Amino acid sequence: MIPRHLAQLFEALAAGEMTPEKAAQALESHQGFAEAGGFAHVDLHRRSRCGFPEVVFGLGKTGDQIEAILKTLIEHGQGCLVTRVDPRIADRLTAAFPGGAYNPVARTFRRPGPEAEEPKLGRVTVVTAGTSDLPVAEEARVTAEAWNCDVDLLADVGVAGIHRLLSRLDRLTDADALVVAAGMEGALPSVVGGLSSCPVIAVPTSIGYGASFQGLAALLGMLNSCSSNVVVVNIDAGFNGGYVAGLIAHRAGLARASAADTPS
Incomplete structure (x- = not known):
């Protein structure tokens, strides 16, 4: 993180203008990744580097793992796309993430981000x-x-x-x-x-x-x-x-x- 931005973050935290949780999110965002559940390091800068957020390959991942990764992306203002989703996990994702859609033919789950607007x-x-x-x-x-x-x-x-x-x-x-x-x-x-x-x-x-x-x-x-x-x-x-x-x-x-x- 640029020192000037870090100083602004500390000032906002000291003034009560930002919660510790929001400050932690800001730090994670600037370091470029966030840990999810102890099993994944979610790339938060993929969209700024490549134009597209990190995509989750669902095959071989548990429902808990996919849900934790998606929560991390959403918390940082990103859209989500999961490919090769097991139908049983798809029901869980649809319930956990309102606004998301499961495509049973494609076996994908997508929850659009701000870019969809x-x-x-x-x-x-x-x-x-x-x-x-x-x-x-x-x-x-x-x-x-x-x-x-x-x-x-x-x-x-x-x-x-x-x-x-x-x-x-x-x-x-x-x-x-x-x-x-x-x-x-x-x-x-x-x-x-x-x-x-x-x-x-x-x-x-x-x-x-x-x-x-x-x-x-x-x-x-x-x-x-x-x-x-x-x-x-x-x-x-x-x-x-x-x-x-x-x-x-x-x-x-x-x-x-x-x-x-x-x-x-």
């Missing part, structure tokens, strides 16, 4: 090859929405019926970034990349029969895409796809807003 910036479209890819796509959608982007979902437009995609091209060209989730052979991102001028974040899913190798075939197909605007994240990593697309779209939205405010 700001104007939406950026446009993301999430595309799936099939209905079976929806859990991964929904995780991407929730994550991009947490970036405060407008998010559109275009489902079940895979290459086996390419006319379905071609009839919806306007929903691709309006986006700042696209997320494309596909299993089987993973061909859809290449097609989408060849029809759009924005970054395409390809997410291979573990959907398919034996030779798909739980998404490995789709991953390798996407890595070998001949569309130059396609980049690839890990298998079933809807969060990563939504995060990167949201980051790109948010920055594009900021640039538009700045240009609109600049006198010609």
Whole structure:
């Protein structure tokens, strides 16, 4: 903490303008992290560094652990996003944190922070090859929405019926970034990349029969895409796809807003 800020904190505490609890919170905030329950050090500066608060990976964590981490984030004025949430834990989180929402398809729990009141910036479209890819796509959608982007979902437009995609091209060209989730052979991102001028974040899913190798075939197909605007994240990593697309779209939205405010 900067000495000047530390002196101001002590003066406010001595004058009775701040409680010891608030002073402790201020110190924690300035050191950049806060301990939660003796098992986690919650990153409080993630949003100021990276534009997005720390996200909780729910798989393998107990309800007590997740609740303690979320309480710490909320106490410091931050929004919360938990991925891979067990349905039994989701009921507990929904009861403990009013204003939060559980998405059973995405397996996410989100409680928006103050940034949700700001104007939406950026446009993301999430595309799936099939209905079976929806859990991964929904995780991407929730994550991009947490970036405060407008998010559109275009489902079940895979290459086996390419006319379905071609009839919806306007929903691709309006986006700042696209997320494309596909299993089987993973061909859809290449097609989408060849029809759009924005970054395409390809997410291979573990959907398919034996030779798909739980998404490995789709991953390798996407890595070998001949569309130059396609980049690839890990298998079933809807969060990563939504995060990167949201980051790109948010920055594009900021640039538009700045240009609109600049006198010609």
